[in-house]
Amino acid sequence: MLEILQNNWLLFLVGQYPHGPIGGLVMTLFMALISLALCFPFAIGLALARLSPYRWLRLPATAIVHTVRGLPLVMFIFWAYFVSPLIIGRAVGGVETLVIALVVYEAAYLSEIIRAGIEGLPKGQTEAATSLGLRYWPTTLKVVLPQALHNMLPSMVSQFVSTIKETSLGYVISAHELTFAAAQVNNVLLTQPFEVYGILALTYFALCFALTSLARLIERRISAGRGGTPGITIAA
Amino acid sequence: MIRFENVDKWFGPLQVLADVSGEVGRGEVKVLVGPSGSGKSTLIRTVTRLEKIQGGRVLIDGADIAGRGLDINRLRQRVGFVFQAYNLFPHLSALGNITLGLTKLRGLSKTAARERAMEELARVGLAEKANEMPGLLSGGQKQRVAIARSLAMDPEVMLFDEPTSALDPEMVGEVLAAMKRLAAGGMTMICVTHEIGFAREVADEIWFMEAGRVVERGRPAELADSDACPRLAGFLRRSVRN
Numbered sequence: 001m002l003e004i005l006q007n008n009w010l011l012f013l014v015g016q017y018p019h020g021p022i023g024g025l026v027m028t029l030f031m032a033l034i035s036l037a038l039c040f041p042f043a044i045g046l047a048l049a050r051l052s053p054y055r056w057l058r059l060p061a062t063a064i065v066h067t068v069r070g071l072p073l074v075m076f077i078f079w080a081y082f083v084s085p086l087i088i089g090r091a092v093g094g095v096e097t098l099v100i101a102l103v104v105y106e107a108a109y110l111s112e113i114i115r116a117g118i119e120g121l122p123k124g125q126t127e128a129a130t131s132l133g134l135r136y137w138p139t140t141l142k143v144v145l146p147q148a149l150h151n152m153l154p155s156m157v158s159q160f161v162s163t164i165k166e167t168s169l170g171y172v173i174s175a176h177e178l179t180f181a182a183a184q185v186n187n188v189l190l191t192q193p194f195e196v197y198g199i200l201a202l203t204y205f206a207l208c209f210a211l212t213s214l215a216r217l218i219e220r221r222i223s224a225g226r227g228g229t230p231g232i233t234i235a236a
Numbered sequence: 237m238i239r240f241e242n243v244d245k246w247f248g249p250l251q252v253l254a255d256v257s258g259e260v261g262r263g264e265v266k267v268l269v270g271p272s273g274s275g276k277s278t279l280i281r282t283v284t285r286l287e288k289i290q291g292g293r294v295l296i297d298g299a300d301i302a303g304r305g306l307d308i309n310r311l312r313q314r315v316g317f318v319f320q321a322y323n324l325f326p327h328l329s330a331l332g333n334i335t336l337g338l339t340k341l342r343g344l345s346k347t348a349a350r351e352r353a354m355e356e357l358a359r360v361g362l363a364e365k366a367n368e369m370p371g372l373l374s375g376g377q378k379q380r381v382a383i384a385r386s387l388a389m390d391p392e393v394m395l396f397d398e399p400t401s402a403l404d405p406e407m408v409g410e411v412l413a414a415m416k417r418l419a420a421g422g423m424t425m426i427c428v429t430h431e432i433g434f435a436r437e438v439a440d441e442i443w444f445m446e447a448g449r450v451v452e453r454g455r456p457a458e459l460a461d462s463d464a465c466p467r468l469a470g471f472l473r474r475s476v477r478n
Binding site: 128142150 | 284
């Protein structure tokens with residue numbers, strides 16, 4: 001196993017770069033990060049719409065969230081794979097395709113985290129803002145969201161962990177990420193799939209375990225900062 | 237200045253305000269007392285539409301607060317509200333809690349807002365806590381910051397919803413002192429409180445509520461007089477015994 005790692009660590013880390021497209025662990029992390037960053041505004045929009053007093057906003061947002069959460073990610077990957085070239089009008093690479101699918105998928109999940117964060121705030125917070133005379137947007141932007149997002153940081157790190165694991169599905173559309181790199185190594189060696197995929201598993205585990213620990217640490221910090229009230233974590 | 241006209245409110249099948257009428261004149265201090273669940277808090281919450289009413293009207297300077305064309309947010313700037321649970325914004329410093337409304341609503345520059353906020357903090361004796369986060373303040377300090385936050389908006393009326401009920405006994409005094417100063421300065425106030433001593437000292441009139449109705453009204457001098465206010469006198473005797 002060590003020998004495989006010694007001979008192929010660069011492939012695991014950055015894929016075929018610099019002789020080919022960048023991939024491997026770096027691409028996995030990049031895709032997870034960029035997906036989460038891109039889906040963030042959508043997630044906030046969906047969460048606010050779901051909490052809206054207006055039915056015409058609430059119902060479609062609820063429908064979208066339930067639909068997305070009721071379907072497997074790989075469906076979105078296939079849809080993105082076949083549909084986005086039709087919409088954009090040119091071939092779309094594996095990485096872009098995967099990011100598109102992840103943004104749609106993660107927006108639904110992240111919106112539920114944000115919604116829980118907003119609903120978890122004491123009612124007095126909006127009442128105090130309202131009583132000052134603040135309207136919806138200043139109240140949301142200055143009072144509600146900063147607190148909700150802060151309280152939800154651990155859950156968002158958990159969501160990031162799920163996203164990292166979900167990027168492995170990019171393998172089915174040949175997106176150059178970590179799992180794809182492992183498959184390439186395996187194709188070269190042919191006889192040691194257990195070891196190769198063992199390395200893959202260990203890499204994912206080390207990364208995700210470290211991040212999960214970080215989430216726990218943040219959670220403790222937050223509850224300490226708020227005078228001991230435990231933060232809310234939603235398992236991803 | 238504030239007039240309640242036959243106000244009715246239901247929470248589902250439960251009527252929490254029943255035909256409440258009354259008037260609070262400019263510069264007057266009214267104190268609402270009564271057993272819990274009698275509708276005191278609900279009544280003052282109707283003034284800024286934190287609670288909607290199902291019947292009757294609430295008027296401020298003759299304008300119906302539920303009226304069309306009335307800008308409720310503008311009205312809320314004129315009415316300060318102090319909560320039992322303080323409701324400070326925990327992610328902002330004491331100063332930040334006060335400057336938020338000033339910059340967002342009054343259009344003050346950051347420097348001007350800071351100056352104004354420091355003025356109010358100094359008035360409640362907390363100038364040195366300006367940069368402290370609410371989590372590190374005592375209950376009494378939090379409530380004084382909350383009062384300063386309301387006062388910074390230059391309200392014409394202040395509503396207090398059991399401002400001392402969540403406080404440890406030794407902190408009640410500092411909050412009541414701030415309220416007394418305010419009353420002495422001529423602020424129009426409606427206070428829901430169990431602090432009978434405070435009521436006796438500053439109230440122009442005490443309203444005793446029971447089961448959603450104002451059942452007795454009287455001047456503080458009449459408080460102890462069981463002939464003038466038999467139910468209030470009975471309530472006070474019971475609360476003292478407890």
